[in-house]
């Protein structure tokens with residue numbers, strides 16, 4: 049089974065950029081002699097998305113692929129030192145000394161152990177039962193499954209940080225993975241993501257960096273875009289481990305909350321009615337200043353029955369009518385020939401300038417009010 053669209057942007061405009069006639073089905077399993085008879089090469093096709101430039105395979109892995117997977121480089125001394133410093137830098141930068149971590153695809157658990165040794169609480173996540181067992185033997189708490197949307201419903205917003213080292217390149221749906229991260233992270237929670245660097249492969253003609261186990265080959269820009277387009281702020285990006293890896297630190301971004309917008313649109317109707325009604329009741333005439341977008345929209349929502357007239361400085365608008373409310377636009381000079389007692393300013397960006405002009409140029413002595421949110425405020 050092959051997919052036909054980009055894993056990152058969904059575009060089906062894909063270019064085949066690399067083709068190997070012979071490659072192993074996977075590169076992490078060396079075979080026992082009994083399996084040799086059935087072992088055949090596969091063809092490897094690498095594609096690049098013309099829309100977002102993401103480099104990827106279109107093949108789908110079998111579901112149980114990672115059940116038996118156990119990959120580890122953490123016995124190498126250089127790797128141990130690298131991980132130690134990587135963890136320390138991350139913890140110090142975000143002040144996470146006693147934070148609660150979720151490590152996705154933790155492998156043999158070496159990085160989780162480093163975090164734990166520094167005082168963090170860690171939940172080590174591995175789909176492979178074999179790897180989980182190895183982790184548990186080291187004293188780690190583990191959980192199976194794959195991080196994604198709705199994957200851990202009882203762990204919503206409980207973690208301070210998610211770590212995914214050398215994981216995202218294996219993930220069939222990176223957008224879903226990022227959504228899963230967002231779900232389990234607390235507000236303001238952070239992530240450390242490390243993937244093999246596409247730049248490293250290209251700079252050194254490393255044809256051997258492309259193989260069936262890696263579904264995605266992240267450049268720094270695709271990696272940062274993946275997070276910044278999916279509600280994360282990218283805090284830091286670097287090439288790590290002699291340029292082998294692209295590493296990003298990300299922070300969960302707040303979702304803009306529009307709840308009060310609906311409320312304001314609702315309450316402006318009553319606020320306008322009340323304000324104009326009060327003025328009208330004591331025999332005061334009210335004009336509106338501002339036939340721009342904000343004014344036109346607001347006037348279309350409210351009852352303008354007791355508005356004396358509408359003014360705007362723009363000579364192009366003079367004599368024209370507002371849609372829906374059908375108020376004709378006059379020039380501000382009308383204030384001199386047909387005075388009012390009250391002016392409501394809807395052109396908020398020019399509020400101070402208009403107020404100054406009203407007082408000095410048009411010698412207006414009455415009440416100045418202005419539109420804001422769902423209210424009419426008096427100056």
Ligand SMILES: [Zn+2]
Pocket residue numbers: 054055056057058059097098099100101102
């Ligand atoms: Zn794409």
